Amino acid sequence: MWILDSAYRNGGVDLWTKDRTVTRIHHDYVPPFYIHFHDPHSHHEMIDVLEERYRSEECTIKTIFGEFPGYSVYAGRDVAEAIEKQANFDADLYNVDVRRDQRFMAEQGIAPCSTENDSRFSPEFTHELNIAEVKVLDDPALSAFCSDIEIIHDETTLLTGQTKDVLADLFFIIASIDPDLILMPDADRWMPKIRKQALKYDLDMPFSRNGKYRQMDSRSYWSYGRMEHKESALIPDGRILIDTEQSFVYQEGGLEGVLMAARISGLSPNLSSRFTPGTLISSYEVYEAVKRGIAVPFRKSDPELVRHVATLQAADRGGMMFQPSPGIYENVDELDFTSMYPSIIVQSNLSPETIEHTGRRGFLPVALEPLLDLRITTKRLKKIDPKFAGIDSILKWMLVTCFGYTGYKNAKFGRIEVHEGITGRSRDILLKTKDIAEEMNFCVLHGIVDCLWVQGAPIAALKERVEHETRLLSEIEHFDWIVFEPMNDGTGAYNRYFGRLSDGSIKVRGIAARRHDTPEYVRDMQGRMLKVIAGAKSIAELEQIQEEVKNIFRDSVKALPAAPSKSMAISRRISRLTYAHRCLEGAAVQAYQKQGVEVAPGMKIRYVVTDARRYQVRPEWVADSFDIPFYTALLEKAWTEISFAFGKEAGPEKNPGNFSHPMAMSV
Amino acid sequence: MGRSFESVRQGVKSIADRWSRTTRALKKEDQQYGEKLVELAKKHSSESFVGCDDPLEAAVFSVLVEILKRQDAIESAQRANGEP
Numbered sequence: 001m002w003i004l005d006s007a008y009r010n011g012g013v014d015l016w017t018k019d020r021t022v023t024r025i026h027h028d029y030v031p032p033f034y035i036h037f038h039d040p041h042s043h044h045e046m047i048d049v050l051e052e053r054y055r056s057e058e059c060t061i062k063t064i065f066g067e068f069p070g071y072s073v074y075a076g077r078d079v080a081e082a083i084e085k086q087a088n089f090d091a092d093l094y095n096v097d098v099r100r101d102q103r104f105m106a107e108q109g110i111a112p113c114s115t116e117n118d119s120r121f122s123p124e125f126t127h128e129l130n131i132a133e134v135k136v137l138d139d140p141a142l143s144a145f146c147s148d149i150e151i152i153h154d155e156t157t158l159l160t161g162q163t164k165d166v167l168a169d170l171f172f173i174i175a176s177i178d179p180d181l182i183l184m185p186d187a188d189r190w191m192p193k194i195r196k197q198a199l200k201y202d203l204d205m206p207f208s209r210n211g212k213y214r215q216m217d218s219r220s221y222w223s224y225g226r227m228e229h230k231e232s233a234l235i236p237d238g239r240i241l242i243d244t245e246q247s248f249v250y251q252e253g254g255l256e257g258v259l260m261a262a263r264i265s266g267l268s269p270n271l272s273s274r275f276t277p278g279t280l281i282s283s284y285e286v287y288e289a290v291k292r293g294i295a296v297p298f299r300k301s302d303p304e305l306v307r308h309v310a311t312l313q314a315a316d317r318g319g320m321m322f323q324p325s326p327g328i329y330e331n332v333d334e335l336d337f338t339s340m341y342p343s344i345i346v347q348s349n350l351s352p353e354t355i356e357h358t359g360r361r362g363f364l365p366v367a368l369e370p371l372l373d374l375r376i377t378t379k380r381l382k383k384i385d386p387k388f389a390g391i392d393s394i395l396k397w398m399l400v401t402c403f404g405y406t407g408y409k410n411a412k413f414g415r416i417e418v419h420e421g422i423t424g425r426s427r428d429i430l431l432k433t434k435d436i437a438e439e440m441n442f443c444v445l446h447g448i449v450d451c452l453w454v455q456g457a458p459i460a461a462l463k464e465r466v467e468h469e470t471r472l473l474s475e476i477e478h479f480d481w482i483v484f485e486p487m488n489d490g491t492g493a494y495n496r497y498f499g500r501l502s503d504g505s506i507k508v509r510g511i512a513a514r515r516h517d518t519p520e521y522v523r524d525m526q527g528r529m530l531k532v533i534a535g536a537k538s539i540a541e542l543e544q545i546q547e548e549v550k551n552i553f554r555d556s557v558k559a560l561p562a563a564p565s566k567s568m569a570i571s572r573r574i575s576r577l578t579y580a581h582r583c584l585e586g587a588a589v590q591a592y593q594k595q596g597v598e599v600a601p602g603m604k605i606r607y608v609v610t611d612a613r614r615y616q617v618r619p620e621w622v623a624d625s626f627d628i629p630f631y632t633a634l635l636e637k638a639w640t641e642i643s644f645a646f647g648k649e650a651g652p653e654k655n656p657g658n659f660s661h662p663m664a665m666s667v
Numbered sequence: 668m669g670r671s672f673e674s675v676r677q678g679v680k681s682i683a684d685r686w687s688r689t690t691r692a693l694k695k696e697d698q699q700y701g702e703k704l705v706e707l708a709k710k711h712s713s714e715s716f717v718g719c720d721d722p723l724e725a726a727v728f729s730v731l732v733e734i735l736k737r738q739d740a741i742e743s744a745q746r747a748n749g750e751p
Contacts (some may be wrong), residue, residue: 321713321714322713322714323710323712323714427717431717490706491709
């Protein structure tokens, strides 16, 4: 019995299982929420009413902080919120907002995308999913209709023509091949449109296996300092539909990543593919809590302790960073700690309840340990077999975000002091590593949070000693040469570097080729430059190819006027719709609106700059010209980044008659 | 997350910007020293956050370390040349 989807329907959980054929099994399930009154006597009237009106029983509530007397109430979230208000927030509520299908599976010890005998923490798992790919070839930003659809199953079918006919054919094919999983680029943008058309033409939409759909509303939200946008989604029951374009988990981890995320978090793959790693790790924590009979708080009631601002500032410093001297260095090793922050949580027993009671083992370290062990395994396995790369990537993301989540004010199992404890410990570790390296006569060039760049030998001995003294695992990457880029004021940038690894590949961080907003033409030029310099094993060899690389810049500038406008598109995720100052991004939002395209904060837009000085831009699909001096300046900037590989004297070569465009600095 | 205040490194940058503006008011022959100070203040701004809470303390610490380094280099050179 392999669970492929789950949903809460009609007072119970629908589990869709696959055992050659797909079956829906309904389990009646009305779980209670729990309530603990700080002073039950003052609320005895309400308690009486609860017992009268709903099924309600006295019980002991097990939380991470200990056990408390309380009541289990068999009612929904609306009742819970009403009680909370009536009790003047003098009560702690638990298990109010836990997804009921997830809770059911956690209590039963089962999980999606696995069978009863499977271990959720095994890196190997199988599935026999019947997979189809559906590609709507029209542009979802512009078109409300689908006129061209490609379906890839055993064979590729191309449907084209009037929307009604195309949809009728699509629905017929989906119904007859009856796939368990549909991979569909922009599914969440197309599905609401397809449903609208299906209603209009009175067609029966067969994506859901029982005709039911779950709706997720569109929303814009802040995440890690940037505005994100999530499309509204229409999720079919009993079939997995993955939006391959919008799904972060699918993009990072492929299908294996989505299925692993579902196994780990206890959420249907329909949800695991649509959630961020942060939501997945918090779902994982919820699943683990329910599995252990620990109640999940509805609202967090362990507020931050009152502290003096100086204490606060001393505690909240973040990760350790060294300042590199910009320039090129030969024979450098990068020592990188594996999953440093989660390892610290496990090793140092950091959990909300262990801040004041250090003696006992905390929930967070206990819950994270198997996940961390799994990640360490997949990290090793992916080097032997690339099929583990997707799984490893998702686990890495989940573990990375689990740290940030401890500092989130509404985190169910988070607390800011844990967050600070982790960064504090990480600073000690990096400083200790630096001390060890220097004691062993290594030269420390740079360090950020969980990695250190050093020159010297023998590196294996350093790694061994660091691992022994810190009790953390680490990895070494050898650079034949590495360039640390300067910031505008000439001091070293922490996160902008590139270098040649000993296997001949180039590792790049923070320069144009790696940034998402870089126009294709500029990225392509820098990509070609990186390919050439990848051939140089030393600084001496780099000098020999300097002219060849410079020529790529010269040729790109020369060919620029004849280049296609589309290759100049700048990709941006917009953070707002109105801008206080004139800027290119604001102009792009207006240009989109002028074309009749609805935009929302967090959405990605692509525009071509036609006149930077007058803030004129056009959406990518209508652009037929571009601002040549502006793009020349971008090319110059990209070449400057590379030119540091040839020493400072190489410098950028200005194109005669052109100038560094001031606005290019902000792109 | 949830709350933020200026980091020591950002604070040092603000100080360096202020010192840079102040430098413009110096006499022409003194300006090079003002500019040098700005550069030295930022030299260790990342590392000094380990112990310093006050950006000014961090900036001064960074400048002093660099001055001591320079003094040491001069004294070594003098010793190498046989000067007292």
